[in-house]
Amino acid sequence: MLSLPLEERIKKLLCEGPPVHRFSFLKHFALDCCDEEFLQVLQKHALLVQGLWAPKSSLLLLEDGESSLVRDYLLLLFSENSTISESDLLSNIPTNLRKKMEVFLDAFAVKRSSFKFTGWKFKEPADASFIKRYPKIVDAQKEVWNSIEKNLKKYIGGKKRGPRERNADPKPIITGTPGKTVNPTGTLMKNAIGVSSGRKTMSEETREALPKALTKVFLTHKVCSFQLICQGLRQLAISQSTLPKADARMVVAAAYGVDAPSEELHEIINQVATNIHGLFVLKSSPEHPEYDPLRKVVIDLLRGGSPDVKLKKANVFQAAKEVLKRDISINEYNKVMNDICVSKGSAWVLKSGDGNPT
Structure with a gap:
């Protein structure tokens, strides 16, 4: 992937990943160029939707022109608001195009039904950090969408749009001050990264993909610090980007977890791994699950001691006999100890968690 020219790299990422992409993730694949150069190329092949980047329909080589029209219309609506009412779609999209509409809605949104609102909500939370950091890009993309809307009106979406969901996020208004974004009430929009807003900012797709991706990371690094896990998820996306789309999409979606608030990523990590004094170890070994009972004994011994605890062979055998009754x-013993520990003289200590073998 990194050996490709920048433009080909961006096109490949846009086409083979999830429906929309965070700038911070895409830029990770182009650390060799500045933001200005990267954004210039990115805007040739993608459109900004809620601070995220969606590949242009022309790049995806869709089966027909009608599919492109429907997809562009849905992205236009989502670029204006994170929710679309069912009444808007039924009144603006012709009956013969609604099957195509459903395909793209499944990719971009989740259905919501309640007494007050029936429609779809954009799957991914807005990337407020990008909106705050690049107001000129946001303004330029508004002009692009205005041009697209004029063209779409010839074929689709000519009727007035209905009401929004009452609790929908207000559309950001970009101020003249770089780095600041206000909502219609005039209050500053908080950075979505690392700020608790009372709702999860990690998409369901990412939450579902992370456990499998984390297991892959732990197969490479048996003991990981939180920083190494984040690095491993990004590297996994790079190394496996040539896999069939379904698997590659899983890896890319999982890498988005790195951009979510750390407490959310920790929540998923804790589902598959145990925290030992700030370092993480898989609860179950994918390679030798038959030794998991002893693995748990060793993990408990490490957690019960100090961060630099040293385990003696006799201690492990004695603890195992007491717990496992055999x-x-x-x-x-050798399989488990070599998996998560390193030998220091006549004792064992937990691996460093920094990616080094010792």
Whole structure:
């Protein structure tokens, strides 16, 4: 991936990843160029929607012109608001195009039905950090959407749009001051990264993809710090970007977890791994699950001691006999200890978690 020219790299990422992309994730694949150069190329092939980047329909080589029209119309609506009412769509999209509409809605949004609102909500939370950091790009993209809307009106979406969902997020208004974004009430919009807003900012797609991706990271690094996990998720997306689309999409979606608030990523990590004094170890070994009972014994011994605790062979054998009610074999002992520890003289200590073997 990194060996490709910048433009080809961007096109490949846009086409093979999820429906929309965060700038911070895309830019990770182009650390060799400045933001200005990267954004110039990115805007040739993608459109800004809620601070995220969606590939242009022309780049995706859709099966027909009608599919492009429907997709562009839905993205136009989502660029203006994170929700679309069902009445808007039914009144503006011709009956013969509604099957195509459903395909793209499934990709971009989730259905919501209540007494006050029936429609669709954009799956991914807005990237407020990008909106705040690049107001000129946001303004330029508004002009692009205005041009697209004029063209779309010839074929679709000519009727007045209905009411929004009452609790929908207000559309940001870009001020003349770089780095500041206000909503219609005039209050500053908080940065979506690292600020608790009372709702999850990690998409369901990412939450579902992370456990599998995390397991892949732990297969490479048996013991990980939080920083190494984040690095591993991004590297995984790079190394596996040539896989079939379904699997590659899983990896890219999981890498988005790195941009979510850290407490949300920690929540998913804790589902598959155990925290040992700030370092993480898989609860179950994908390679040797038959040794998981002994693995848990060793993990408990490490957690019960100080951060620099040293485990002696006799201590492990004794603890295993008490907990497992049997004598363990030398083979399973060596498998478990070598997996998460390193030998220091006559004792074992937890691996460093920094990616190094010791």
